[in-house]
Each structure stands twice: as structure tokens, then as C-alpha cells.
Amino acid sequence: MIEYVKGELVDATPAYAVVETVGVGYGVNISLNTYSAIQGKKEVLLWIHESIREDAYALFGFATRQERAMFLLLITVSGVGANTARMILSEMTVAELCNAISSANEKLLKSVKGIGLRTAQRIIVDLKDKIITAGIVQELPADAGEASVDIGVKDEAVGALTMLGFAPAPSQKVVVSILKQQPDLPVEQVVKMALKQIK
Numbered sequence: 001m002i003e004y005v006k007g008e009l010v011d012a013t014p015a016y017a018v019v020e021t022v023g024v025g026y027g028v029n030i031s032l033n034t035y036s037a038i039q040g041k042k043e044v045l046l047w048i049h050e051s052i053r054e055d056a057y058a059l060f061g062f063a064t065r066q067e068r069a070m071f072l073l074l075i076t077v078s079g080v081g082a083n084t085a086r087m088i089l090s091e092m093t094v095a096e097l098c099n100a101i102s103s104a105n106e107k108l109l110k111s112v113k114g115i116g117l118r119t120a121q122r123i124i125v126d127l128k129d130k131i132i133t134a135g136i137v138q139e140l141p142a143d144a145g146e147a148s149v150d151i152g153v154k155d156e157a158v159g160a161l162t163m164l165g166f167a168p169a170p171s172q173k174v175v176v177s178i179l180k181q182q183p184d185l186p187v188e189q190v191v192k193m194a195l196k197q198i199k
Contacts (some may be wrong), residue, residue, distance in 0.1 A: 030088035
């Protein structure tokens, strides 16, 4: 199984990239968001999903693990194939898609080419809880006050709280407020304090 491809970006279009690694050129299907992230770079790393069917073998590549995780969730929804999932991730960022799903915004999902009302509703129903348990919601835009806190500690603490069953949004709020007051705390202490404060 290919986890990622890292190497020289030989060619890139908004839907397709060729990455050369150890003398082999990998042709990878990409989203518009990934294209924007890798455009103009010489060296790239793409997180890979291998799509293997009887009649085809294709690689789908993503600039971030969160985008790949969202893609993998999307293709579990009945009626959403790999190309449709890629189309959705070309029209919206992971954060925007999470917002659309968590706020049940059918209209926004329907605006994607190839997505009808029924499929939009299915995406919302099937993925509303999954985006939280998968931790993808952490990709949502951070508020301005978070710039001053240690992102690594914050992400690790929020991840730990999410694994313990707490929703990412309130967890993030509590963790950020703790780190603002005590920026040098290690992750374990942040998690312990958050557990006392979290609702």
C-alpha cells in the first residue's frame, strides 16, 4: 500500500500531478485545493489513496492528511465515487466542507457539480458524526487568539480530548484558553486541566 509519494513535481495541472521519486513518475489525481498548495513547488509530498478496480488502477493525492481523511469519508457515502469526492474537495476546503456538514447546509453541497439534493442529504447524515470522531473538524479555521499558543501542544491536547469522547470545538476553546494563561504547560497537564473545565 502506498502511504505517500515524495519527490520532484515534474508536471501539474488543476486535476493531475506527476511526481518523480527514485526514477519513477507517479501520475496522481488531485483536487484544486491540493493543486493550489503544490503549485510552483519543486519538491512535494502527496498523501495517497489507491483506487483499485477491475478495470482501473488510479492514485489520488492530497496535500494534507486531513484532506485525504475527508476524501476517504466522502467515498463511503452511497452515490459518491472518487471523482465526485475530488470534485467536492475542489469546490470547498476541508474546513468549509466540515462547516457545511455540521450546519446541514444542503444548498452549499448541492452547488457542487454532480451533487443532487438526495446525495447532499446523505453526505450530511452519514458524515456529521464521523467528521468529529475522525478529528477532521480540527481543520476548522482557528480564531485570531490562537496565534499566540503552541500549535503542536494545542493539537495534541485537542486530539487526546477528542479520543476521550469530547467534541473538538469546545475542547479547542478550553485548551486555547488554558495555553493563553500558561503557555509552557506540557500536553498532559493541559489535558488534565481541560478535563476539569470542559462541559
